[in-house]
Amino acid sequence: MVHKTLCFGLLGILFAYYVYLPMPENIEEHWKIRIADAVTKMISLVATLFENIGLMKYEELFFTLSTCFLTKQVSDDNITVIDTDFSNIPVRLYLPKRKSERHRRAIIFFHGGAFVLGSCKMFFYDFLNRWTANKLDAVVVGVDYRLAPQYPFPIALEDCVSVVKFFLQDKIFTKYGVDPTRICISGDSSGGTLSAAVTHLLQDDPEFKDKIKAQALIYPCLQIIDTLTPSYREYEHGPLLPKEVAINLASLYLTKDKELPRAALRNEHMPQDSRHLFKFVNWSVFLPEKYKKNHVYTEPILGKLNASYPALVDSRVSPLLASDSKLQSLPLTYILTCEHDLFRDDGIIYATRIRNAGVQVTHEHIEEGIHGALSFTTAPLFLNLGFRIRDKYISWLEKNL
Ligand SMILES: *[C@@H]1O[C@H](CO)[C@@H](O)[C@H](O)[C@H]1NC(C)=O
Ligand SMILES: *[C@@H]1O[C@H](CO)[C@@H](O)[C@H](O)[C@H]1NC(C)=O
Ligand SMILES: *[C@@H]1O[C@H](CO)[C@@H](O)[C@H](O)[C@H]1NC(C)=O
Numbered sequence: 001m002v003h004k005t006l007c008f009g010l011l012g013i014l015f016a017y018y019v020y021l022p023m024p025e026n027i028e029e030h031w032k033i034r035i036a037d038a039v040t041k042m043i044s045l046v047a048t049l050f051e052n053i054g055l056m057k058y059e060e061l062f063f064t065l066s067t068c069f070l071t072k073q074v075s076d077d078n079i080t081v082i083d084t085d086f087s088n089i090p091v092r093l094y095l096p097k098r099k100s101e102r103h104r105r106a107i108i109f110f111h112g113g114a115f116v117l118g119s120c121k122m123f124f125y126d127f128l129n130r131w132t133a134n135k136l137d138a139v140v141v142g143v144d145y146r147l148a149p150q151y152p153f154p155i156a157l158e159d160c161v162s163v164v165k166f167f168l169q170d171k172i173f174t175k176y177g178v179d180p181t182r183i184c185i186s187g188d189s190s191g192g193t194l195s196a197a198v199t200h201l202l203q204d205d206p207e208f209k210d211k212i213k214a215q216a217l218i219y220p221c222l223q224i225i226d227t228l229t230p231s232y233r234e235y236e237h238g239p240l241l242p243k244e245v246a247i248n249l250a251s252l253y254l255t256k257d258k259e260l261p262r263a264a265l266r267n268e269h270m271p272q273d274s275r276h277l278f279k280f281v282n283w284s285v286f287l288p289e290k291y292k293k294n295h296v297y298t299e300p301i302l303g304k305l306n307a308s309y310p311a312l313v314d315s316r317v318s319p320l321l322a323s324d325s326k327l328q329s330l331p332l333t334y335i336l337t338c339e340h341d342l343f344r345d346d347g348i349i350y351a352t353r354i355r356n357a358g359v360q361v362t363h364e365h366i367e368e369g370i371h372g373a374l375s376f377t378t379a380p381l382f383l384n385l386g387f388r389i390r391d392k393y394i395s396w397l398e399k400n401l
Contacts, residue, residue: 014042023239024340026368032381033370037239044245059116059149059249066113069122078134083121087166089159090144092120094133095176103179105401106139107132107216108167110160110198112189112372114249115148124375128390135394136401139176141167145194149252153311156253160198168211184214184401186334186393188374189343190250192220196319196350203329214401216334218393219371222346223318224250225274228267229283230295231344239340241371246342254311263305272303274313281320286349320350327357334362334396336389338369362400364392 018038023030047061056064073083073092082093096104109132111118111125120129120142133140145159164185166172173180187195199215202208226232227247236243244265251261263269270277279285284297315321333354337347351363366373366389374390376383 011042014045015039018042021237027239027340027370028368029384032376032383033239036376036381040240040245041238041242044242044248059252062117062249063147066117066119066122069124070119071121071123071126076130079130081126081130086141086143087162089146089163091163092126092129092142092144093176094129094140094142096133096137096139098137100137100177103173103177103182104137104139105182105184105397106141106167106176106178107136107184107186107397107401108141108143108164110143110145110185110187110191110194112187112191112375113147114246115153115156115190115253116249117147119144122375124378127378128374131390132394132397136397138397138401139178149256152255153253153314154316157194157197157201157316160194161201164198164202164212165208168208180211181213182401183212184216184397185212186216186218186397187220188218189372190221190253192217193222193317193319196220196222197316199330200315200319200322200326203331204326209329210331212331214332214334214397215330216336216393216397217347217350218336218374218389219338219341219343219369220335220347220350221246221250221343222350223281223320224264225270225277225312225318225321226267226281226283226300227264227269228298229281229345230287230291230293231346232342233295235340235342235344235371239370241342243342254309254317255307257307259305259307260309266301267298268301268304270300270302270312271305271308274302275300277313277321280322280353281318281346281349283345283349286352287345288348291345291348320346320353324353324357327354327359330354330357330359332360332400334364334393334400336364336366336393338366338371338373338389340369341371343371362396364396366392 018041047058051058073081080095129140145156185195335351354361373386377386
């Protein structure tokens with residue numbers, strides 16, 4: 001009893017501390033953000049504590065909590081929802097019920113969660129995909145790719161590619177009444193990473209080239225080679241996604257070795273012979289002055305890690321490492337970035353590079369945006385910002401897909 005009281009007392013003090021941390025001025029409904037931010041930071045702290053006393057691994061606490069948000073397949077008046085498998089990968093399908101004169105467009109959605117968390121069945125993704133299907137009269141496919149650390153890179157990506165290839169079959173188009181010329185791949189956060197990587201892989205594959213009409217990337221993470229971009233510097237402590245949490249979780253996609261996240265936090269994780277790759281992500285070249293502010297570009301410190309992780313130099317992990325000639329073959333692209341987000345500069349640089357390569361790209365930047373806002377459109381937060389992001393994404397799809 002005394003222990004419990006002490007525990008709750010300590011957590012209460014911590015929460016009070018976190019909830020009063022400084023927050024950017026222009027964030028609306030900032031109390032909601034403060035609470036969500038404080039909760040994330042407390043989970044991270046408790047997860048670190050549990051790992052240190054040997055109770056469970058850091059990511060296990062995040063994972064366990066995230067499973068509370070799973071939903072069952074529930075159809076409604078407008079949408080039939082079906083849990084099934086595509087090529088042995090679990091997917092959740094959203095099929096509009098109303099009669100359609102013509103074949104429907106389709107959206108294949110990859111959820112976020114740093115490659116270690118999440119599911120298309122979590123209630124806010126279920127809500128988003130259901131909404132998309134209803135608003136656009138589209139077939140939507142949520143994909144439950146396998147997660148790290150149990151299934152490290154490239155398994156998540158291979159699962160996503162398998163699902164898309166399975167979907168791109170005439171018999172599937174016929175079965176679900178899909179128009180094969182109106183298919184979009186989309187995702188948020190690490191789901192945006194996967195979307196970008198899948199799109200590259202399909203464009204490289206003669207059998208699937210140009211079968212995707214568009215890609216939509218919502219606050220995507222697009223590179224892990226430079227963790228000192230201005231946005232990484234400015235939003236190191238959040239809101240919502242502190243650098244340490246992002247790196248600790250996402251590094252599990254590559255390895256369970258703790259050496260990598262430790263080095264990545266200091267931006268000293270890249271191998272000796274990787275300098276040539278930095279030209280693809282050099283923010284001092286690609287970022288507009290507005291975002292550079294007074295930050296000074298620092299040359300990467302290379303070759304400090306003894307172990308080698310080939311995935312660090314792989315464009316399937318960091319889609320920004322694709323050459324300009326590869327970018328030229330990309331389809332119509334939508335990129336949404338948020339100002340208060342570690343990955344802000346990834347998205348801005350990608351938009352710039354893709355546009356320079358001659359590809360049609362729509363880049364929407366949300367000045368008061370925070371990472372993950374799309375996941376707060378349901379109870380208890382009902383975040384306005386989340387609805388705005390959702391509506392921008394949907395209206396782009398409506399006009400372009
Ligand atoms: C069905 O669609 C209509 C029109 O978009 C909407 O007003 C209604 O709320 C939807 N029903 C459900 C259960 O989502
Ligand atoms: C990045 O760009 C700056 C010029 O803005 C240049 O001085 C620097 O050498 C570049 N660094 C790398 C690693 O490409
Ligand atoms: C890397 O290897 C060097 C020499 O073998 C050793 O001194 C150093 O501690 C190692 N560093 C790490 C991070 O393991």
